[in-house]
Amino acid sequence: xxxxxxxxxxxxxxxxxxxxxxxxxxxxxxxxxxxxxxxxxxxxxxxxxxxxxxxxxxxxxxxxxxxxxxxxxxxxxxxxxxxxxxxxxxxxxxxxxxxxxxxxxxxxxxxxxxxxxxxxxxxxxxxxxxxxxxxxxxxxxxxxxxxxxxxxxxxxxxxxxxxxxxxxxxxxxxxxxxxxxxxxxxxxxxxxxxxxxxxxxxxxxxxxxxxxxxxxxxxxxxxxxxxxxxxxxxxxxxxxxxxxxxxxxxxxxxxxxxxxxxxxxxxxxxxxxxxxxxxxxxxxxxxxxxxxxxxxxxxxxxxxxxxxxxxxxxxxxxxxxxxxxxxxxxxxxxxxxxxxxxxxxxxxxxxxxxxxxxxxxxxxxxxxxxxxxxxxxxxxxxxxxxxxxxxxxxxxxxxxxxxxxxxxxxxxxxxxxxxxxxxxxxxxxxxxxxxxxxxxxxxxxxxxxxxxxxxxxxxxxxxxxxxxxxxxxxxxxxxxxxxxxxxxxxxxxxxxxxxxxxxxxxxxxxxxxxxxxxxxxxxxxxxxxxxxxxxxxxxxxxxxxxxxxxxxxxxxxxxxxxxxxxxxxxxxxxxxxxxxxxxxxxxxxxxxxxxxxxxxxxxxxxxxxxxxxxxxxxxxxxxxxxxxxxxxxxxxxxxxxxxxxxxxxxxxxxxxxxxxxxxxxxxxxxxxxxxxxxxxxxxxxxxxxxxxxxxxxxxxxxxxxxxxxxxxxxxxxxxxxxxxxxxxxxxxxxxxxx
Numbered sequence: 137x138x139x140x141x142x143x144x145x146x147x148x149x150x151x152x153x154x155x156x157x158x159x160x161x162x163x164x165x166x167x168x169x170x171x172x173x174x175x176x177x178x179x180x181x182x183x184x185x186x187x188x189x190x191x192x193x194x195x196x197x198x199x200x201x202x203x204x205x206x207x208x209x210x211x212x213x214x215x216x217x218x219x220x221x222x223x224x225x226x227x228x229x230x231x232x233x234x235x236x237x238x239x240x241x242x243x244x245x246x247x248x249x250x251x252x253x254x255x256x257x258x259x260x261x262x263x264x265x266x267x268x269x270x271x272x273x274x275x276x277x278x279x280x281x282x283x284x285x286x287x288x289x290x291x292x293x294x295x296x297x298x299x300x301x302x303x304x305x306x307x308x309x310x311x312x313x314x315x316x317x318x319x320x321x322x323x324x325x326x327x328x329x330x331x332x333x334x335x336x337x338x339x340x341x342x343x344x345x346x347x348x349x350x351x352x353x354x355x356x357x358x359x360x361x362x363x364x365x366x367x368x369x370x371x372x373x374x375x376x377x378x379x380x381x382x383x384x385x386x387x388x389x390x391x392x393x394x395x396x397x398x399x400x401x402x403x404x405x406x407x408x409x410x411x412x413x414x415x416x417x418x419x420x421x422x423x424x425x426x427x428x429x430x431x432x433x434x435x436x437x438x439x440x441x442x443x444x445x446x447x448x449x450x451x452x453x454x455x456x457x458x459x460x461x462x463x464x465x466x467x468x469x470x471x472x473x474x475x476x477x478x479x480x481x482x483x484x485x486x487x488x489x490x491x492x493x494x495x496x497x498x499x500x501x502x503x504x505x506x507x508x509x510x511x512x513x514x515x516x517x518x519x520x521x522x523x524x525x526x527x528x529x530x531x532x533x534x535x536x537x538x539x540x541x542x543x544x545x546x547x548x549x550x551x552x553x554x555x556x557x558x559x560x561x562x563x564x565x566x567x568x569x570x571x572x573x574x575x576x577x578x579x580x581x582x583x584x585x586x587x588x589x590x591x592x593x594x595x596x597x598x599x600x601x602x603x604x605x606x607x608x609x610x611x612x613x614x615x616x617x618x619x620x621x622x623x624x625x626x627x628x629x630x631x632x633x634x635x636x637x638x639x640x641x642x643x644x645x646x647x648x649x650x651x652x653x654x655x656x657x658x659x660x661x662x663x664x665x666x667x668x669x670x671x672x673x674x675x676x677x678x679x680x681x682x683x684x685x686x687x688x689x690x691x692x693x694x695x696x697x698x699x700x701x702x703x704x705x706x707x708x709x710x711x712x713x714x715x716x717x718x719x720x721x722x723x724x725x726x727x728x729x730x731x732x733x734x735x736x737x738x739x740x741x742x743x744x745x746x747x748x749x750x751x752x753x754x755x756x757x758x759x760x761x762x763x764x765x766x767x768x769x770x771x772x773x774x775x776x777x778x779x780x781x782x783x784x785x786x787x788x789x790x791x792x793x794x795x796x797x798x799x800x801x802x803x804x805x806x807x808x809x810x811x812x813x814x815x816x817x818x819x820x821x822x823x824x825x826x827x828x829x830x831x832x833x834x835x836x837x838x839x840x841x842x843x844x845x846x847x848x849x850x851x852x853x854x855x856x857x858x859x860x861x862x863x864x865x866x867x868x869x870x871x872x873x874x
Contacts, residue, residue, distance in 0.1 A: 371383055524830075543565070
């Protein structure tokens, strides 16, 4: 694993202004979070692996932060009724689990487990997490992909070349409870080869890799018996007590690929079915073999989407019906036999008739969810948020809001969620922006219809119904943001046309304006080519700034680096200090106290984002750098800025602003920067993608499970306590000052 970069490396956006001091990290803006709660069923992120304990509980692991109403980062336990956390969890991606005695082992791509440094692998004793080994050499030098418990030892494989103090050329090591060691030597060409899958069945350990599949008996490896058309390597090995099953890790083909499942009866191998795409897992339940993957069926046999079953030596489809997914071609990644039923896990949000977030149970009556908490959160990322008349509107990648089925757009009114769109899987649908413009809600993104309307990529909500913006049906796909400037509504993105379906349809690359109840072009157009993308827009003293990722603006061919000024008739480049390097991509801007604040990625540098501000004459550097302590594995990003109650709020993916520990969101009161919340109940644990001012509260949406120490899945309300003083004035000496 690549080491973290120096924490206080400070590359320049412009020249440093030398105006701020780095001091204590305990600065807070007084205020409180009002959480929405967790999920009624399942977890809020992908589940990569599952295992059953001796008590019959299920332990799941993956990239989530909440299961039910329980804050559970990376790993959680379900006892048949409710979810429990394992210590303070594992920040990172957990890929594999194993059990030795009463201890649970987790492995994956992470540096910490609970409160300790435990790179790649860790042990949970029922109370807290422990590293494997001591000192600076504990754990692994990289990532672990698979682990297995065999004869009281933990076998670990992945992308690492050191475990503890020993070198592991093949990324394969053994932990005996006290020390690291190399596994028994492998024969022939398998020596020092990588292990890509581990499985234990009938008292034998199986390892598969680039040099085939071996099994360990005692202290000796041997290849699996030959015969038939045995594959060179097997993955997902399972046993029904008398036979082994597995699928090949690699399939070589030219045009049409067959993906077989193999069976070994103790003497011979046989191919028991060719599927049309790859597998993710196998499991045996009550003598029946289940297979999951990205397939749609057998080459010679029934159609079977993502899940199939073999009983009485015949393959059949497991009827899934509707399968709600979150950005995955292979939504079912893991299977587990549990108490005579099948557990399926992955990235899905519904399966069959059940709303089941990332995990479901299949028994004789069909699919059902795990858990029955009364969570009021959203089961997917919130990409846009807005407030109107005391209600909260959200849009994003979710299909469930509380207990309500919601096709990516929903409203929280008087504590109850209502859907504002019924998802039609045959039509693309994505809302990237919501805006309260002149006390009316507008939505923009990439869609061919919203609710019952045929609006194209932009619409407004009137009396509970979505309507098109005249003339025509809207704009071409690709709207990313909106802004209310005076009485006009501006829409920006990477679209190419506006006023679709009307005689006045026109080219409008990247920007359009809704003015006097009509869609129209802005000046002389925007991107002169087809590759420009506008992500943010703000205004000051009659000028409008547009920003994003582009090199030209308007039709005059002026060289412009990602930000331009529109004076009402044409676009111009912004003035910057002499010798300043170009700005990187810009995703957020806001007008605050007579200046426009701009968030730009520093070109070629992944460690920080530096703000700048424009006073109407020139663009100057401003403020402390925003960093992510994850370094190259978690590049910082600013996604949203908004002014609320005369304070500037900034949201994104970061952990540190100057020397202030501030995760997800931070506030600037005109003189100092502060983290949100109060000591012990602050911060957004995840990424903020949307901010909106709504009455006395700030609405926050994104991809997170915890806010202010409370479970709040992907959306939260924040109420600053202003009471006639600057936010955090009682702790004023602790802030980062201008």
